[in-house]
Amino acid sequence: MKTQVRLQVNGFEYDLLIEPRWTLLDVLRDEIGLTGTKEGCGKGECGACTVVMDGEAVLSCLVLAIQAQGKNILTIEGLAREGRLDSLQDAFVKYGAIQCGYCTPGMIMTSKALLSKKPHPTEDEIKTVLSGNLCRCTGYVKIIEAVRNASRTEAGE
Ligand code: FES
Ligand code: FES
Numbered sequence: 001m002k003t004q005v006r007l008q009v010n011g012f013e014y015d016l017l018i019e020p021r022w023t024l025l026d027v028l029r030d031e032i033g034l035t036g037t038k039e040g041c042g043k044g045e046c047g048a049c050t051v052v053m054d055g056e057a058v059l060s061c062l063v064l065a066i067q068a069q070g071k072n073i074l075t076i077e078g079l080a081r082e083g084r085l086d087s088l089q090d091a092f093v094k095y096g097a098i099q100c101g102y103c104t105p106g107m108i109m110t111s112k113a114l115l116s117k118k119p120h121p122t123e124d125e126i127k128t129v130l131s132g133n134l135c136r137c138t139g140y141v142k143i144i145e146a147v148r149n150a151s152r153t154e155a156g157e
Contacts, residue, residue: 005069009034010078016065024068025049025060028075036076036105040134047133050106051075057113057129076105079112088112091150092143099137107133111147120151 002017009032016031025042028034028051040048042061049060052074079086088108091097098104107130114121114129121129126147127140135143 003066005066007032007065007068007073008071009073010075018065020064020066022065023061024051024053024058024063024065024073027065028060028073034075034077037109038102038105040102040106045134046103047106047110047130048103050109050133052109052113052116055113055116057110059132074109074112076108079108086112087153088115088147088150091146091153095142095146095149097138097142097146103133103135103137107135107143111150115147115151121147123148 002019005016005018007014007016007027009028014032016027018027018031025037025039028037029039037051037060038048039061040046044059044062047059050057051060053063053068053071079089088111092104092108110130110133114126118125123144126144130143
């Protein structure tokens, strides 16, 4: 039986009729149409589905949509402002940290939560926080370089 929920995503409110077993990932992609958040493993192992919820990076495949009520959810679609990419998006492009791009939204959202809490992370801190985000293409070096440079850009260095 479906139930009524209200989700706040990227500053917009969505009133939705959903099944209680549906994950936040299901609802973001299939009900709201925000397909930037990717499904990889569907069981908490790859990080492709990462979004930011109340400032914390979470795996949206492991969060029930009903648990996300009352939370402030940020997805990759919510980063650009007035047609301008967020500094992390910009750095991923500039430093060649994207190949197939499937892991990229999750990488960026995990990094976003890190930089909002810790604007000047060390390389080790970046590696630790991204250790749950898998990439089959890039070898990670450019991803880490992009996050480091985005933190410098945000700091105006
Ligand atoms: Fe959620 Fe892989 S799809 S962790
Ligand atoms: Fe292809 Fe990371 S760029 S999986």
